[in-house]
Amino acid sequence: MNKAEIAIVGAGMSGLVAACTLQRMGFRPRVYEKSAALGEVGAGLTLAPNATHALQFAGLTDALAMHGMSPGRAGVRHWRTGKLMISLERGDQLLEQFGARYYQIHRADLHAALAAKVLANDSAAIHLDCEFTAMRQDGSRVEAQFANGERVTADVLIGADGVRSGVRAALFGQDQPRFTGYIAFRGLVPCDALPTGIIEPPSCLSTGPDRSFTRYLIRGGRVVNYVALAQRDGWQEEGWSIPATVDEVLREYHGWYDDVATIVRATPVGSLFKWAVCDRATLPAWTQGRVTLMGDAAHAMLPFLGSGAAIAIEDAVILARCLECSESIDAALQRYFLARHERTAWVAQKSREAARNYHSGRSEHYQRDKHITAESLGIWAYNPATVSI
Numbered sequence: 001m002n003k004a005e006i007a008i009v010g011a012g013m014s015g016l017v018a019a020c021t022l023q024r025m026g027f028r029p030r031v032y033e034k035s036a037a038l039g040e041v042g043a044g045l046t047l048a049p050n051a052t053h054a055l056q057f058a059g060l061t062d063a064l065a066m067h068g069m070s071p072g073r074a075g076v077r078h079w080r081t082g083k084l085m086i087s088l089e090r091g092d093q094l095l096e097q098f099g100a101r102y103y104q105i106h107r108a109d110l111h112a113a114l115a116a117k118v119l120a121n122d123s124a125a126i127h128l129d130c131e132f133t134a135m136r137q138d139g140s141r142v143e144a145q146f147a148n149g150e151r152v153t154a155d156v157l158i159g160a161d162g163v164r165s166g167v168r169a170a171l172f173g174q175d176q177p178r179f180t181g182y183i184a185f186r187g188l189v190p191c192d193a194l195p196t197g198i199i200e201p202p203s204c205l206s207t208g209p210d211r212s213f214t215r216y217l218i219r220g221g222r223v224v225n226y227v228a229l230a231q232r233d234g235w236q237e238e239g240w241s242i243p244a245t246v247d248e249v250l251r252e253y254h255g256w257y258d259d260v261a262t263i264v265r266a267t268p269v270g271s272l273f274k275w276a277v278c279d280r281a282t283l284p285a286w287t288q289g290r291v292t293l294m295g296d297a298a299h300a301m302l303p304f305l306g307s308g309a310a311i312a313i314e315d316a317v318i319l320a321r322c323l324e325c326s327e328s329i330d331a332a333l334q335r336y337f338l339a340r341h342e343r344t345a346w347v348a349q350k351s352r353e354a355a356r357n358y359h360s361g362r363s364e365h366y367q368r369d370k371h372i373t374a375e376s377l378g379i380w381a382y383n384p385a386t387v388s389i
């Protein structure tokens with residue numbers, strides 16, 4: 001099957017991981033990205049062992065060691081007192097338990113490493129300024145059309161074009177992403193702008209009524225990434241990177257322990273953004289003929305378990321493995337859906353439960369055995385490089 005022509009729409013996390021993995025298997029995938037330049041938003045990303053296994057399988061071991069931070073310890077703090085209620089191991093013990101590290105990384109660093117890998121393998125693999133608009137297929141080939149007038153044909157088309165996927169709309173009709181009632185404020189703060197000792201433990205979730213505040217270190221410990229999740233009744237603004245103000249975040253976190261405000265106040269101008277957290281209705285199928293979906297296009301989920309990108313990256317590796325080992329495209333796409341549908345629906349459901357748990361403000365949340373994490377749910381025990389498919 002490694003002569004099959006594979007077109008991937010979207011050079012985001014899952015699209016590039018799929019491209020790298022397929023290249024390692026001997027395929028020559030083509031990636032079509034709507035942006036005119038490659039890049040990612042300025043924000044951090046958690047890569048738990050399940051994602052690390054997938055990225056190592058895709059050939060990113062050195063890049064992870066170079067750009068990823070392994071925080072050693074993480075914790076949960078009380079929103080009002082700041083008291084450390086739960087302490088969690090995130091260092092060598094996890095490596096021993098799961099066979100892969102837990103990393104925190106700047107999204108742009110991971111994305112640049114992925115793009116460099118894909119282009120080093122095949123300098124013609126990524127096509128920019130190609131916004132997917134439509135497609136048609138017969139029994140053996142699929143043709144994709146792009147806003148720039150370009151048309152390409154392939155044996156398989158993979159929609160890796162995120163939460164507002166055009167490929168999904170072309171397959172199953174226009175269903176809009178649903179605003180989940182959560183908005184995310186995202187900030188990057190240089191550590192030298194903060195008082196010593198404030199970033200302890202190095203990775204920390206603070207939770208309280210209707211809000212949570214997660215912060216961790218990236219870029220060799222020089223930068224603090226934070227994601228502040230609050231609840232809203234409605235949302236008018238479109239886009240992933242709407243500038244936000246320090247005052248706006250401080251208003252949301254009035255009454256919280258002082259460190260939260262100290263970190264938010266230190267955010268440099270131009271380093272604070274907000275966006276609406278959206279998910280999608282669960283699809284009963286991801287594939288029609290020669291076209292399938294992966295990542296947020298198939299199953300966007302709430303960010304509370306820090307698993308959306310990890311699950312998208314898992315999809316990419318499993319889909320590549322299915323294409324490598326199946327006797328036909330039909331068999332590969334069927335095998336892929338069977339391997340992924342239940343797991344992705346389950347993680348999406350658990351992410352919704354985690355949201356309610358973190359924002360409940362109830363005291364039992366701070367008991368270790370009641371605190372929901374991707375680790376305690378067993379999400380990290382999945383190894384996409386070796387799991388049976």
Ligand SMILES: Cc1cc2nc3c(=O)[nH]c(=O)nc-3n(C[C@H](O)[C@H](O)[C@H](O)COP(=O)(O)OP(=O)(O)OC[C@H]3O[C@@H](n4cnc5c(N)ncnc54)[C@H](O)[C@@H]3O)c2cc1C
Pocket residue numbers: 009010011012013014015032033034035044045046047130131132133160161162163164165166167184227277294295296297301303306307308309310311312
């Ligand atoms: C606040 C917040 C925090 C998060 N934190 C984490 C975390 O810590 N860990 C984690 O695992 N996940 C996290 N996530 C989730 C994660 O960011 C996403 O699940 C992940 O990026 C999805 O990857 P993807 O490849 O499906 O889509 P994306 O990474 O969104 O990539 C889609 C790509 O497709 C392109 N595209 C879109 N439309 C078209 C088109 N018509 N034609 C061509 N190209 C197109 C886009 O430009 C983009 O490059 C978080 C999400 C949020 C909201």
